[in-house]
Ligand SMILES: Nc1ncnc2c1ncn2[C@@H]1O[C@H](COP(=O)(O)OP(=O)(O)OP(=O)(O)O)[C@@H](O)[C@H]1O
């Protein structure tokens with residue numbers, strides 16, 4: 001039987017290093033029928049990242065052209081780079097009745113909620129700034145200046161958490177994944 005309802009858009013947000021990507025990967029293993037929106041970014045690929053899988057890596061010129069063309073559902077300058085979600089990707093998946101996850105920063109999440117109040121927003125909080133720093137350092141993905149910038153931005157981003165539909169503290173990963181899965185399932189069943 002084909003579903004004629006639109007899919008649900010889940011927006012996973014929170015500071016860099018809070019664990020969004022880690023939680024999302026585990027939620028996708030646990031739950032069926034979720035799609036992921038591959039964002040565009042002007043940042044350079046990290047070791048192991050693949051174009052079209054982790055991000056669409058595009059030039060600042062291409063990014064600007066896409067803004068001018070109105071291609072983005074949301075976009076933002078985050079930690080000195082640009083990131084954006086393509087409207088066409090989201091519309092296609094939701095119109096097929098499938099549920100989709102975005103994994104984006106706070107500015108982007110608030111833009112989406114304004115345009116699509118029916119979107120469901122989730123905020124991942126690290127147990128503390130000290131633990132966030134440890135985890136970011138452990139990931140070894142940024143140099144010192146970029147890491148310090150991400151930590152400074154985290155303090156401001158965390159002040160926005162009350163604007164979200166659901167907040168999860170990522171202390172024990174298993175617990176955080178369980179809570180997010182339970183919340184997503186409840187939202188899916190409520191429709
Ligand atoms: N509950 C946890 N306990 C210990 N380490 C964790 C936990 N959750 C995530 N991590 C580790 O913390 C680091 C940051 O996690 P992750 O990359 O998922 O964060 P993120 O929010 O997606 O970051 P970004 O926004 O920069 O992409 C990773 O090395 C990850 O393995």
Ligand SMILES: Nc1nc2c(ncn2[C@@H]2O[C@H](COP(=O)(O)O)[C@@H](O)[C@H]2O)c(=O)[nH]1
Nearest residue numbers: 016039075076078083084085103104105108
């Ligand atoms: N507003 C948007 N933010 C995005 C998007 N894709 C990723 N992000 C966020 O940017 C930071 C940094 O990411 P990183 O991969 O360089 O560590 C992080 O908070 C991401 O969630 C997007 O399309 N729009």
